[in-house]
Amino acid sequence: MEYARPIARLVDELTRLPGIGPKTAQRLAYFIVRMSSEQAHRLADAIVQARENTRQCSVCFNFTDVDPCRLCQPNSGRDRAVLCVVEEPKDVVAMERTRAFKGLYHVLHGAISPMEGIGPESLRIKELLARLQGGQVREVVLATDPNVEGEATAMYLARLLKPLGVKVTRMAHGMPVGGDLEYLDELTLARALEGRREL
């Protein structure tokens, strides 16, 4: 009996969250106890609302509160001929922050990983194929993560999509902007050299 019961229960719930250990949970719990009642209710309500009012867009499978999502809606002004395929909703957020992509997205909700028992059938690949049926899509940009699972997924999709006559591209590998060349791994440097461009 170290904590008062409501605090013990809150610490317990908070430690279920990813990356929240007992120390962080304790710090958060004591902060919440000292919040105004209104703030605590607002936080609790935001949790319930996010859970209850968010679903997957029936077109791109990104998380959304309206279906189809704001990007997939006909009047969104996006280029419907280009699809960017990403692993997770958070990757859409990262791509949108660049303001460099004007097309639509397709969220796979994972990557192929035989180690974790995730095969192509666990991902939104069937749905991606269905979207290409219309013939409206000219290019599919594969923007899965630059790691083993992401590369495997990109390779799998490339082989699957090319026969459909659609242009399939992969995000470039190379030196991250602002990095130090000496700290880059050999594979990244080799890919950067391979993809060099004339100035």
Added chain:
Amino acid sequence: MEYARPIARLVDELTRLPGIGPKTAQRLAYFIVRMSSEQAHRLADAIVQARENTRQCSVCFNFTDVDPCRLCQPNSGRDRAVLCVVEEPKDVVAMERTRAFKGLYHVLHGAISPMEGIGPESLRIKELLARLQGGQVREVVLATDPNVEGEATAMYLARLLKPLGVKVTRMAHGMPVGGDLEYLDELTLARALEGRREL
């Protein structure tokens, strides 16, 4: 418009918590969206309950759901002649984990810090003096933090309490168990030497 609205709102609320930046808030928000509805409601409810059903014990000022708290209740089996004075409720948790202290606590809710404008009158010092009126307390252990504010608070309290005829002690300074001597600062080593004991 990078996030769906309910997710944006949750990220916003989560970043108000201490130590939670935008990246962590995003990770937590996407985790919460994928939780079962029951789990999300349980988390939200734990937040509201912790806020609404926790108050300060009217005796020791630790956070509690019953007043007086379980430790201060007459049948708790604790030694009512020894008071351990700490800065924060989390310090009670730390002390209780040692199972080495059998007395009662007094939570100051802070330490004297002229830099932050926290004077003795902002702390539960008046209430500590009131607890000593009964004459039941033989010893007050000062367990404020071993930093500038904590030391200043301990010195202040020692000067205040000694004239009342109560024994005032301070937690020992010295080498932390399991540490490396070579990495200890000079002040800690000097205090450890000063407080050496014959074996």
